Amino acid sequence: MTRPRPITEEKVLETVRQNIADALRVPVEKIAPETSLVQDLGAESLDFLDINYRMEQSFGIRTARHFVIEHIEELFGEGAAVDESGRLTEKGAEVLRLRLGDHAELKAGMALEDVPALVTVGAVASAIRDILDTLPEACPQCGKSEWISQDGTHVRCGACAAPAPYATGDDLVRDWLRRVQDEKKIF
């Protein structure tokens, strides 16, 4: 079953790039899917909060408050993703490779503080897309399947005007982790 997609793929990427450009004060042309927010654009920790905030405002969504590593530790126990010296475990690295793509430096023993450097524009866009993809077929308020978007990014029901009921970023990360665990039995 294909999900309803009132927001075009182009609009998602365009908005993500524009938000990142605005938050980091860099020209939008410098922002490609493979661009690293930290290494290429100089993002710092506060910038990640700013970027998330802008995405939430743009799309009417709620992005994850906690990074995937925090969720792993919460779901699968302390020490599951990070060892006592603040370094990634083999299992933690395996999950992050699934999440952030294959990076040469992404392996057991990597310092936790170096992980944000692996986050690319593409990974941010993909997390946003995952949230937008949770739009149900029919409006839970009135049962109609008439999602519309006037500005291209905010979605509401064309019949009863209810705002789009997306899952939150944190819920999605948790669901994703449970699926990964079911399939691969990592932990």
Add this chain to the structure above:
Amino acid sequence: MALRARRVAVTGLGMVTCLGRNAEETFSRACRGESGIDFIRSFDTSGLPCRIGGEVDDAWLENADLSRLGKLAKFAGRGVKMLVLAAEEAAGQARLDGIARRDRVGVALGSHGENPSVDEMRFVLSFYRGDGTWDLERLTKAGGYPYSIFFRRKPDIALAVVAARFDCRGPTSSIASACAASAQAIGEAYRYIREGKAEAMIAGGCEAALNYAGFAGFVLIKALAERYPSPQQASRPFDRKRSGFVMSEGAAALVLEELEHARARGAPLLGEVLGYGDSADAYRITDTHPQGEGAFLAMKAALEDAGLRPEDVGYINAHGTSTTQNDAVETRAIKRLFGERARSIPVSSNKSMLGHAIGAAGAIEAGLTLMGMRRSVILPTINYEFPDPKCDLDYVPNTARRLDHAIALSNSFGFGGQNACLCLGRTAD
């Protein structure tokens, strides 16, 4: 021959903290490793990921005699009231009113003004029409906007109130530099005296931001501890399971005085400010410089200013906020300055017990450091359970230590990269 620099003694010391209504009570409870942290009662924290803080007992403030503030009281918000109480304690001990030349007594304070309360904001906004215009007629009928609120919000009001209350007519300096504010105030006061601009200074600071407007911002930037088995165990500087700082409130004041001036009038000698160093990371707003460049520069400058070498230092009162970043970076900076010797110097964080009183923290910790030196006691870092390989110094875990020490550093580093380090000494009477 170069003129010998004027020396700066501490002749009075007072504080109001979540652990005690004065310096003695705070020190003795800290000595026992008690925590002043609990669930916040002053406002509704439900739904917030952090719900704890170090509140000063309301009853202490309600029962305190602030009558000598007179008309000034209406300009004194919660933080300034605490500061006046701390300054009364310090000024009383120093017998500050015995100094005749009031133009030679100054004030330097770190403070940030009082946040508007939600009720105050609601009141004012109810007269806003939403189109850039105000219903002044209705506002006037409702009694108008209380002008004392306007004054209480100004960061310089603490200075005005303290100078007037204690009749200090010398130089003044009002410092707003977040977590470094009151340490910088002590540093600036020390410079005024050493340079001959004043004979005595009231120096310190206050913070009372455990209210919605003051708290929510720190929640948003995820700076506060969010994972803790109990409120008392949340502030755990240098421990591997630390997850952020715990906000608290309080005030502290020192009386600094030129040493010969203090001796001549028989004022108590509680210690000495030997040196002061300050620096800026010039880097980012909340991230500290990864190599601790600013922290290193401030500590190095304080030692050089004091004319001392790293091997002279017997104790470091750390900034030690309990954030992942600060504690690792501060450790790195200490190791860079002290080299191999770093591991043999006791380093402890008062914030493990008192939380982080932002603008007041530097003065509270300078005060506790001075008290510890006189009593040969090093206050502990409580909640130290799980060693972090990145933090591998002697943090005086969990119980106070008896140790003779005569020279200490006290660190205070602010968001935004302002760094202050005070070099403090034990002065014999």
